[in-house]
Amino acid sequence: MDGNNIILEMKDVCFSYTDRQRKVLDHVSFKLKKGEKTGLIGTNGSGKTTLLHIIMGLVPISSGNMRIFGKPVKSGKDFDAVRQKIGLLFQNADDQLFSPTVLEDVAFGPLNLGKTPRQAREMAEKTLAELNLKGFENRVTHKLSGGEKKLVSLATVLVMSPEVLLLDEPTTGLDESARERIIAVLNKLDISCVIVSHEYDFLARTTRFIYSMKDGRTEYNGDSAALHTHYHSHTAGKLPHVHEMGRLG
Amino acid sequence: MIGEPFSDKKSSAGTSLLHRTDPRIKIIFLTLYSFAVAMLSRFPSLIAALFVSLALIFLARTNLRDLAARLFVVNVPVFFFWLLLPLTFEAEPLFCAGPFTVSGPGIVYAARITLKSNAILLAFIALAATSSVVTLGHAMNRLHVPEKIIHLLLLTYRYVFVIEQEYRKLRIAAKVRCFRPKTDMHTYRTYSYLLGMLFVRAAARAERVHHAMLCRGFKGKFYCLSEFSLTRADITGALLMTGAMIVLEILEWTEIILFWK
Structure with missing residues (x-):
């Protein structure tokens, strides 16, 4: 891929909270190319979520440069354009779903993009149908299960047709079947993704390249296929079963 | 509940x-x-x-x-x-x-x-x-009630359940460590901690929700889907x-x- 395909480029980005001395991000350099699916793994507090928030302009960087879609981004106005093309799935679905009903929450983004209520409603219904959430339109968001909340959160982002998807621990707290649904949805998407997770297994099945974060820095770990040869967790439990890359003895 | x-x-x-x-x-x-x-x-x-x-x-x-x-x-x-x-x-x-x-x-x-x-x-x-509360909110919108009041109502309705859940979690956290409410300073102090923590968590959540809204293009204006x-x-x-x-x-x-x- 040539340089024109670079969607996101961070160079020597530093970030620290004003009340803390330690740098959360310490001269981080990171690139994301068009169509690339990248995983980000790291311990708690290593700065993974902060990195995603910086990309969305939710927290200002202390120093360094960022270019998104080839343009330098610094001020709030620059990020208005970024937010139309990049979607962020929050770690906690209750933070993402603030409207009383599913339909309203999914239609919130298109309405902000200037769509008419009818268009926004159609877009929301279409996205929900694509995620097999037809019939959820009038469900009350706080009464959804954890997996349903996560899928609806994903719908609220996908309805805006983002070119890049940032996902912050999308499988945290989900059971195996909800996790499998998320994996199936993500593997169907043909857009660039940055997925933050604690689970190598999950990243191995959804991303191509894996980076790790440690002490406020990113480090390229390699191709996910090479890093991982089989899955650790599976729905078969203790029963004899076949691994995708080999047979269990 | x-x-x-x-x-x-x-x-x-x-x-x-x-x-x-x-x-x-x-x-x-x-x-x-x-x-x-x-x-x-x-x-x-x-x-x-x-x-x-x-x-x-x-x-x-x-x-x-x-x-x-x-x-x-x-x-x-x-x-x-x-x-x-x-x-x-x-x-x-x-x-x-x-x-x-x-x-x-x-x-x-x-x-x-x-x-x-x-x-x-x-x-x-x-x-x-x-x-439903949602329908009432939308009807108020059509009656030109100030948007801020309506969204305050709808967001309150949305998050009162979440805050209640958090309060219950905090109470359980105290209970599993053998906390039994009595009429004494320890109980008053514990409840004030619970309440304080609830406000802190609510404030933190409000910030995260605002971030989520910004990420979806929110510029201070709410729109209504319903038609009557x-x-x-x-x-x-x-x-x-x-x-x-x-x-x-x-x-x-x-x-x-x-x-x-």
Whole structure:
């Protein structure tokens, strides 16, 4: 891929909270190319979520440069354009779903993009149908299960047709079947993704390249296929079963 | 657990006449009716208002058990008015019971408060609680109520459950470490910590929610998806309610029923 395909480029980005001395991000350099699916793994507090928030302009960087879609981004106005093309799935679905009903929450983004209520409603219904959430339109968001909340959160982002998807621990707290649904949805998407997770297994099945974060820095770990040869967790439990890359003895 | 028994499937999704009435009409008449009843002072009009409210309840086909529970909550303070007002109202005594002097105007005041509060509550249950909070919010939007108020209502409705869950988690966290509430400093301190932590968490969540809204292009303006249209039944209902309020005012301002003068 040539340089024109670079969607996101961070160079020597530093970030620290004003009340803390330690740098959360310490001269981080990171690139994301068009169509690339990248995983980000790291311990708690290593700065993974902060990195995603910086990309969305939710927290200002202390120093360094960022270019998104080839343009330098610094001020709030620059990020208005970024937010139309990049979607962020929050770690906690209750933070993402603030409207009383599913339909309203999914239609919130298109309405902000200037769509008419009818268009926004159609877009929301279409996205929900694509995620097999037809019939959820009038469900009350706080009464959804954890997996349903996560899928609806994903719908609220996908309805805006983002070119890049940032996902912050999308499988945290989900059971195996909800996790499998998320994996199936993500593997169907043909857009660039940055997925933050604690689970190598999950990243191995959804991303191509894996980076790790440690002490406020990113480090390229390699191709996910090479890093991982089989899955650790599976729905078969203790029963004899076949691994995708080999047979269990 | 915080519940919403009047506006879940049992109630707001009902099929009664009032469930099908345009929520804008219901909000307008509920507001006008509440003010009208609050300003009534004569018993003929107050009793008539109670009958109008009961008629609305009948039209709403409300679950009577839920209704009784709501009425009980409102009538607890009313009961204290009945205890205090006749004894403390400065007027000529009606009769004496031991050291206590019961005044007639005190009883009249307590009766007025009882009739007014119950009439307004019954109308509220029949008119407002037959729509979901979301529908009411959208109807308020169509009635040009300031957007900030509406979204404050809707966001409160959305997050009151989340905050309640967090409070329950905090209480369980205290309970599993053998916390037993007593009347002592340790209990007061613990509850103040729980409350403080709840505010801290609510503030942190508010910030995260705001971030989530910004990420989806929020620029300070909320939009409404719902569309409402007036039907013939809505117009008939509006005329009936207007008629009922006119009758109440006639009873209040004329001396048709001389007995109550």
